[in-house]
Amino acid sequence: MLVEAVKLALQAIRRNALRSFLTVLGIIIGVGAVIGMVTIGNGTTARITADLAKLGTNLLFVLPGQVGPGRASSDAKPFNNRDIEVMRAQLTGVQAVAPVAQKSVPVIYGTENRNTVVTGTDSGYFVVQNWALARGRGFHEGEERAGRAACIVGQTVRETLFGRTDPIGETIRVHNVSCEVIGLLEAKGQSSFGTDLDDTVLMPLRAFQRRIAGNMDIARVYVSARNGVDTAKVQTGIERLLRERRNITPGKEDDFSVRDMKQVVQATAGATAVLTGLLGAVAAVSLLVGGIGIMNIMLVSVTERTREIGIRLAIGALEEQVLMQFLVEAVVLSLFGGILGIALGLGLAIVTTAALNVPFLVDPFIILVAFGFSAVVGILFGYIPAHRAAHLDPIQALRHE
Amino acid sequence: MPRAGGPPLIEFKGVSKVFGSGPAAVPALNAVDLSIDRGEFVAIMGPSGSGKSTAMNILGCLDAPTSGTYRFMGVDVGRLNRHQRTLLRRRYLGFVFQGFNLLARTSAVENVELPLVYRGTPTTARRRLAREVLARVGLEGREDHTPGELSGGQQQRVAIARAIVTDPAVLLADEPTGNLDSRMSLEIMNLLGRLNREQGITVVMVTHEPDMAAHARRIIRFVDGRIDSDASSERAA
Ligand SMILES: Nc1ncnc2c1ncn2[C@@H]1O[C@H](COP(=O)(O)OP(=O)(O)O)[C@@H](O)[C@H]1O
Numbered sequence: 154m155l156v157e158a159v160k161l162a163l164q165a166i167r168r169n170a171l172r173s174f175l176t177v178l179g180i181i182i183g184v185g186a187v188i189g190m191v192t193i194g195n196g197t198t199a200r201i202t203a204d205l206a207k208l209g210t211n212l213l214f215v216l217p218g219q220v221g222p223g224r225a226s227s228d229a230k231p232f233n234n235r236d237i238e239v240m241r242a243q244l245t246g247v248q249a250v251a252p253v254a255q256k257s258v259p260v261i262y263g264t265e266n267r268n269t270v271v272t273g274t275d276s277g278y279f280v281v282q283n284w285a286l287a288r289g290r291g292f293h294e295g296e297e298r299a300g301r302a303a304c305i306v307g308q309t310v311r312e313t314l315f316g317r318t319d320p321i322g323e324t325i326r327v328h329n330v331s332c333e334v335i336g337l338l339e340a341k342g343q344s345s346f347g348t349d350l351d352d353t354v355l356m357p358l359r360a361f362q363r364r365i366a367g368n369m370d371i372a373r374v375y376v377s378a379r380n381g382v383d384t385a386k387v388q389t390g391i392e393r394l395l396r397e398r399r400n401i402t403p404g405k406e407d408d409f410s411v412r413d414m415k416q417v418v419q420a421t422a423g424a425t426a427v428l429t430g431l432l433g434a435v436a437a438v439s440l441l442v443g444g445i446g447i448m449n450i451m452l453v454s455v456t457e458r459t460r461e462i463g464i465r466l467a468i469g470a471l472e473e474q475v476l477m478q479f480l481v482e483a484v485v486l487s488l489f490g491g492i493l494g495i496a497l498g499l500g501l502a503i504v505t506t507a508a509l510n511v512p513f514l515v516d517p518f519i520i521l522v523a524f525g526f527s528a529v530v531g532i533l534f535g536y537i538p539a540h541r542a543a544h545l546d547p548i549q550a551l552r553h554e
Numbered sequence: 555m556p557r558a559g560g561p562p563l564i565e566f567k568g569v570s571k572v573f574g575s576g577p578a579a580v581p582a583l584n585a586v587d588l589s590i591d592r593g594e595f596v597a598i599m600g601p602s603g604s605g606k607s608t609a610m611n612i613l614g615c616l617d618a619p620t621s622g623t624y625r626f627m628g629v630d631v632g633r634l635n636r637h638q639r640t641l642l643r644r645r646y647l648g649f650v651f652q653g654f655n656l657l658a659r660t661s662a663v664e665n666v667e668l669p670l671v672y673r674g675t676p677t678t679a680r681r682r683l684a685r686e687v688l689a690r691v692g693l694e695g696r697e698d699h700t701p702g703e704l705s706g707g708q709q710q711r712v713a714i715a716r717a718i719v720t721d722p723a724v725l726l727a728d729e730p731t732g733n734l735d736s737r738m739s740l741e742i743m744n745l746l747g748r749l750n751r752e753q754g755i756t757v758v759m760v761t762h763e764p765d766m767a768a769h770a771r772r773i774i775r776f777v778d779g780r781i782d783s784d785a786s787s788e789r790a791a
């Protein structure tokens with residue numbers, strides 16, 4: 154009987170193909186939105202989690218000034234080399250400290266030329282960034298102290314400047330400074346914000362300060378906590394130390410900020426969750442509208458087919474059999490919408506995840522849920538029309554034109 | 555046909571039917587007494603509005619009398635609920651309507667199968683039975699035609715096939731030839747007569763036309779919701 158009902162439903166839907174499609178458009182959009190958003194959200198979360206692992210969950214950023222709404226940070230003075238030395242000497246629970254000074258300058262090798270961000274730093278950088286060398290070596294202490302220009306390049310810089318040539322031992326010009334390439338970084342790919350992490354040149358801090366920046370400023374400091382040490386404790390340590398170094402009297406606000414990378418990433422993930430929730434609400438409204446659409450069209454269908462229903466009742470169809478037939482038709486209709494919606498959502502997710510460069514992860518559970526929801530919408534909104542069909546008076550129904 | 559004894563197949567006792575209520579009430583049947591036995595071929599005649607269809611609907615358990623009792627095989631139909639009446643209809647009654655009432659865009663064999671679908675007969679058995687019955691009403695080779703591709707007479711034969719595929723005790727036909735020309739009408743009457751004679755199906759038929767009524771062995775005449783006359787003719791016997 155159920156098989157018969159499904160066959161009949163498919164027949165009825167096929168006979169009014171366009172109308173059926175328009176009817177389930179609400180369901181298609183609702184389910185499509187849910188599937189699309191959840192799939193994109195999953196990809197984004199996976200990406201953030203992967204980035205978090207890449208960065209290490211123990212990383213702290215120290216920036217001059219206060220970052221946040223309504224706060225001017227331009228007047229805050231940058232850090233200096235002595236700050237780094239003191240931090241290394243006095244902070245506890247710290248794995249590594251890395252100064253970062255940066256400038257975007259042209260980098261030239263032979264006839265090839267590329268604008269790249271050059272970072273002045275020291276060996277601590279490889280530790281805090283959890284970044285290994287693919288080839289060559291890191292900075293010698295001598296190079297760091299003497300301010301000799303030695304460069305370590307990222308994979309993107311290697312590709313564009315050197316092509317197939319081995320960069321190690323070659324000399325490049327960085328902002329008019331001749332510089333020997335001593336190392337090649339491992340490929341890191343893109344950051345969460347879409348910037349190419351491999352488009353970089355590293356140089357000993359002192360060389361950078363003297364020969365490229367022309368000042369002794371350090372724009373920011375990365376600090377990584379030792380394994381098992383709470384980043385909050387390290388953060389407090391940094392704050393206490395820097396307040397002292399920068400002569401901030403008690404009661405006055407910090408003129409620098411320390412940010413925990415874990416919190417930054419979690420905040421981003423939180424924003425994604427809020428967005429997903431919002432779209433879930435939109436989807437729920439869509440499903441409701443879709444359900445009402447189905448109810449409307451089923452009522453029309455029952456009226457149109459009054460005579461047919463009369464025939465069925467007269468020749469021995471039980472009320473529950475007619476009820477079942479129309480209920481199945483509503484469910485088939487909404488499942489049909491659900492399937493199209495799932496296809497639409499996945500299609501949307503494929504395109505979007507590709508554009509956002511996040512993984513495309515299908516959650517079978519959510520697809521099952523979407524399927525279930527479509528069926529429930531069909532049952533809920535198909536019941537009233539089906540009930541009306543089942544309770545028609547066969548005599549009246551047969552007389553209906 | 556030998557009497558099986560026991561109660562008559564169909565028995566009206568003081569059956570009245572009033573449509574509406576108060577000043578708008580329309581009396582359609584007025585204290586009708588009637589009994590029909592197994593194997594009879596009855597024609598119901600009478601002017602338009604005399605209550606023929608109302609009587610047929612009550613006979614067919616599609617409607618209930620306002621007062622009086624209707625017994626089918628001794629069972630008081632007035633005491634049955636809608637579900638039980640449907641089950642009774644399913645088991646014992648077949649309907650043929652003036653307007654054929656076939657499902658459009660549905661093949662002859664599928665139309666005939668329909669009552670079996672609701673009885674849960676398996677697909678293959680159903681298909682075989684439907685083809686058999688279609689052959690019996692002379693529609694061999696037309697099984698896959700839709701109503702639109704069949705003549706009026708052929709459509710009515712499909713409808714008769716659908717009514718008898720369940721092997722009912724009674725065939726109820728309300729003006730079965732009302733939409734047909736005289737040649738097709740004759741075919742239908744011959745078919746009903748044959749079903750009555752050869753399969754022992756009790757046939758109750760409403761008709762306006764004396765020519766058609768003449769095929770029956772008993773003619774009941776309604777006037778104003780009452781039985782005006784009830785006469786047996788031995789012509790068809
Ligand atoms: N559903 C109904 N509601 C109101 N009046 C009805 C209804 N059905 C039949 N009638 C009335 O009952 C009377 C008998 O009708 P009917 O049995 O259809 O007559 P016939 O079939 O003999 O032409 C008529 O006056 C008709 O108008």
Ligand SMILES: [Mg+2]
Binds near residue numbers: 606608
């Ligand atoms: Mg009538």
